[in-house]
Amino acid sequence: MSRWITIDGNEAAARVAYKVSEVIAIYPITPSSNMGESCDEWSAKKMQNLWGQVPTVQEMQSEGGAAGAVHGALQAGSLCTTFTASQGLLLMIPNMFKIAGELTPTVFHISARTVATHALSIFGDHSDVMATRTTGWGMVFGGSPQEVQDMALIAHAATLKARIPFLNCFDGFRTSHEVQKIEAIEDDQIRAMIDEDLVRAHRERALSPDHPVLRGSAQNPDVFFQARETVNPYYDRAADLVQETMDRFAEVVGRRYGLFDYVGDPKAERVVVLMGSGAEAAEEAVEALVAKGEKVGLVKVRLYRPFDVARFVASLPDTVKAIAVLDRTKEPGAIGEPLYQDVVTALSERPHPLRPLVIGGRYGLSSKEFTPAMVKAVLDELTRTEPKNHFTVGIVDDVGHTSLGYDPEFQTEDPQGFSGVFWGLGADGTVGANKNSIKIIGEGTDFYAQGYFVYDSKKSGSVTVSHLRFGPNPIRSTYLVQKASFVAVHQFGLMFRYPVLDQAAPGGTVLINSPYGPNVVWNHLPRHVQEAIVERDLKLYVIDGYAVAQATGMGVRINTIMQTAYFALSGILPKEEAIDKIRTAIEKTYGRRGPKVVAQNFAAVDQALAHLFEVHVPGVVNSHVGLRDPVPGTAPAFVKDVIGEMIAGRGDLLPVSALPVDGTFPTATTQYEKRGISLEIPVWEPDICSQCGKCILACPHGVIRAKIVPKEAVANAPEGFKMAPAKFRGAEDAMYVLKISVEDCTGCALCTDVCPEFDKSETSRRAANMVPFHELPDIERERWEYFLTLPDEPSLPEPPIYDNAKALQLLRPLFEFSGACAGCGETPYLKILSQLYGDHLMVANATGCSSIYGGNLPTTPWAQDSEGRGPAWSNSLFEDNAEFGLGMRLALDAQRSQALRLLEKSSGVVGSDVAEPLLAPEKDDPIARKERRTKVEELKKRLAGRQEPDLVALAQVADALVDKSVWIIGGDGWAYDIGYGGLDHVLASGRRVRCLVLDTEVYSNTGGQMSKATPRGAVAKFAAGGKPGPKKDLGRMAMTYGNVYVAEIAMGADDNQTIKAIREAEAHDGPSLIIAYSHCIAHAIDMRQGFLQQKRAVETGYWPLYRYNPARAVKGRNPMQLDSKAPSAPLTEYIEREGRYQMLRQTDPESAARLTVEAQQDVDRKWAAYAKLAAKEV
């Protein structure tokens, strides 16, 4: 009997891969990371593979490393696998050529993802797998979690037969992250599919000193070519072997697949050809059209490589007159996309009797929605006498006019099914509850189930939209819910930002988590919601989820409450049965977390039912409140027309012409995206404040700012605008104003924690205190606007030296309002950089958290000063960031030397009053820089219109006469692991590049996987048992060069040391490296105490603060300066407050105890070594 499980595509692939592998080499990359994580967790649990062995799971330093390790393990005779996507797959290509060239069986599981071009995208298309076409790997495609699981087994079985390695491809996110109820493949079925003789044959081919051979020789023109042709017979029979394997699979498992599966009218005249998840939506469309009598069909490509021409042509109906081939990738400059070209070639090599017309088109790039309506549009196009070739579908292309129009009203969702859309926040547990609901229905009833989750591009205050479908028939709708019988709005405020009821089907049900009761809620609803409810005759229910959560000890987690209300209202299950199942699920999900957590959830279930009310809909639309404008009306046109549309969730509707051709976007755009996400906001108390600036320095989101202004400048300040006499030397007559942008605050409360000042009579009150947002007057927004109008230049007798927190607070940050996690430990460092060097800063940013909160559309926090100057930012890749930054430096240096050379040569022509000061050495000082810029402007004026080649050339590079600061920024995953080789090389280059490592000690952006920066004893993904080895001492390694400036900083422990180190790094005439302690949600700490934790890290000696300055050595002094004191507390004082360590105490206390002792030894050793270095006489 079948066993049904509800899992996502990643898990579906991983569970088969795990069972048939002995060595698994992994490296995190979205959206495939979860496959490696699952394997690591199973391995930690000692789950066995088919042969009773626990597979070895090894994290590598990059995908290139993972492929290399797999290659080696295969050569040594093991069964191996790995998981990756996108850039990761590209890094595997060199080894893929080798593995295929050596006819080695293996399967890589690929959650296919867009390859970065004009922009990075984490979402799904086939550009990555298509980039591997020349490697000689087989490729199978699955379109749903069920198919992913089945293809995984077919691929693993077929590779052993064919001796050709395979990629098991499926669509990133759409399939990798879609949760579906599927029929599980059991161990005995896997066993029946894997031929032990072939496994033995693989082992016998392995390298062994017992029967030594050489493999991987270097060959010359005499034989390479012939040798390369030896593999042909293997490729010739591979497709047959895959079909044979599929037939065997049908016998063993019961599901039948072909290399090309045809569905539709057997006499179809129009056929679409495609692969992946899009084929599921296409099947829905074709079925609906055939039911209406249309002669249409669909060929689903299962085996793309090797491409079986005969079987493909045979899969087409004899009647086909026109074929549309859909590719989920783009190959600019090619005749057409790959599948199209293959189909054309196939029909050319083996002509179909009717010689059908073939057109090709693109769809679904970067997970663009692909719906049955679009499939219909493509099939309709085939009815035209001259259908458009090389078309696109799903977008509006008003530039190349490639796009096909489609009718969104053509919908094919199963009328017998239930579908729901749930709007929530990441923090409220909506997605988790929905995943739970899918399990409840999927595994507890005969219904099929599907869930897909749309996440925000922000990490704080992120919005989630869950799309759920249940029903008696298999679900092939690989697109978002279009007509929902149930819409839940888990956050009242979302109704004012998004058209939350757009998908609500007539007669459907709406559930709102509302602070307003059933009798009054109507008058609080925005107009578009009222209209939808009245016009579509929707039933409306409310529940005060937060009140119930508070009352039942659930805090802000409303997940169980809203889930209960959903089951009570949706009618999918009888209410009593549903509640029973929720309870069972609660015990299963939370049982391991203790009886109290279970009891709280049970109470939440009971109370949810008691507080769920139907609203009598008055039938009168009386609201005058509409959707909030995404950006203010005063925003620049591009921000309003393009970025604003993305913010509003209407980016899909933007035409091609709206977007830049080369991925260039304006900076300083977060200022327009007022999200208002925080429930609590700090309020400043001028009377208590000492104006030290620590809160401003600490604020990760740049929402607290201060200025010193002349009294007269604030004479007309709005009423209630807080200020105090400035406590700065020489500015006694000026006013100090500190302002908080309440709509940009995330409520992290770090500012209140770092505030050193107390109310003398009430020590719990500080100069900054959190108060509920709703208690603040609306005028706060206007006060912020007023604050912005005040002069940035501090009203001080002399410009301050910005080498301390007190002075630095007066510099305007050019990094503001990022969407990083509330309380992020990385962003304060970037803010300092932007304050000190923002107007001449170029940033090379490694992929990771900082590239996401820094550069994920719609907006960027990198900002501009009043003159329009600011950081110029770019992200190349994850692995090459140091090299990328060095390239910038090399270019700038070349331009500068060219400019100086030409200026010197032409000084007589341009005038010595301009040339001389510009030829003089440049001072790193804001005022000097300003003067220099004026001179450059004057120079450019004098050069304007000159035709002499030297002067023309000088004009082009004149801006280089003002030095630019290049900072190379990234996380520890980049610096310690994937980018280490490049970083090392760049540090060895001697060039003036500054590298800032935001060290969170894990791969934070992909979900907390271990890196070589992870400390001993900490639990991380891929280190479920606590990291057994010590953290790599990157700083010490860099010091060995002797000419590299190195510093370790932790601003929570010593902000002035942080500022000093950054300034010294910038001033250093050579490469510099700063390693910045960055607390992170992946440390499982109370984020409000992030800076306090930094302090503890330093006090316990875990994170010594130091500066290694080669410039000192030149003067005969010891370059090494220890800036923190000898450890004054045991390491436990620090690690006891971090969940990443505590987790191990709860899961494996013995290891935790041992690792704690060893970690303390690490600290002692490191401190002793550093103390010795610092004490050394030079």
Add this chain to the structure above:
Amino acid sequence: MNLNTRYLGLELKNPLVPAASPLSTNIDGLCRLEDAGAAAVTLFSVFEEQIEHEIEQMAHYLDYGSDSYGEATSYFPEPTDYHRGPEDYLELIRIAKQRLSIPVIASLNGSSKGGWAKYAKEIAAAGADALELNVNWIETDPTSTGAEVEARYTDVVQLVANAVAIPVTVKVGPYFSALANLARRFSQVGAKGLVLFNRFYQPDFDLESRTVSPNLTLSNPAEMRLPLHWIAILYGRVDLNLALSTGVHSAADVIKAMMAGARVATCASALLANGPGHLLTMLREIEAWMVVHEYESIQQMQGSMSYQKVPNPSAYERANYMKELQSFRPDPVLLR
């Protein structure tokens, strides 16, 4: 020479029972204590509140930030083998029972009614020879009366004593207006012993951060006077085996405890300062003292200087207090 004593129905080879301390948190420490001559061991106290808090905290951190962002739907591996709740503690009891030949006394500090009974049962099932209830509430509500607070103590003792078959002893602080009566009521609801006293760890103020900070210091011998005094008062007047806790640093202290009426003396600070070997030192010194003073057994001296047995019981009452005050002379050095 007979150092035997009987405590909570357990026959002990001497009156030295190390109290809960870092030494009693693992089996190695417990073995060292036994080797050094301990007659029984009291394990560290398992705090229900702490267990619940840790579970809640872990649940919070496992959920925090999850399912919020597409690239990171979680931040930690889901733990599979959770040592949640008192399992580690119960495991320590089981191992201690296997490895030690001396009795093992478990210690429990609860916060909820259900928690007390549940954990007590689990501890008994794990094989503990006796259970010490470490009851330490600081009532801060001005509307709560002393009677209400005392009732809460006796309720817990009754609940636990009824729930388990092993002997139950109660460890409380000294701050009750009618301690003798409370002790009597503990006995009436099923307690077999009373440990005097729980130290009330007064937190300190950190003037720099202006926060209240925990401040744990080791006991000093002068702190022994309070429990000594009370044991002498209670001995023979309540049906409870008395244990003297706090301030026991030397053989003399142990002998004093016995003479006041204690069945055992527990110590922690002295062992932390001097190592477990200090137990052996104290035992040798007790024996030496007994030889010199011609005592044959510990039981012989138990209670010999109690309220009931001293020639002038008023020494334990107010008159004694007056005398103490009058005899106090400030240290001239301090005055300068």
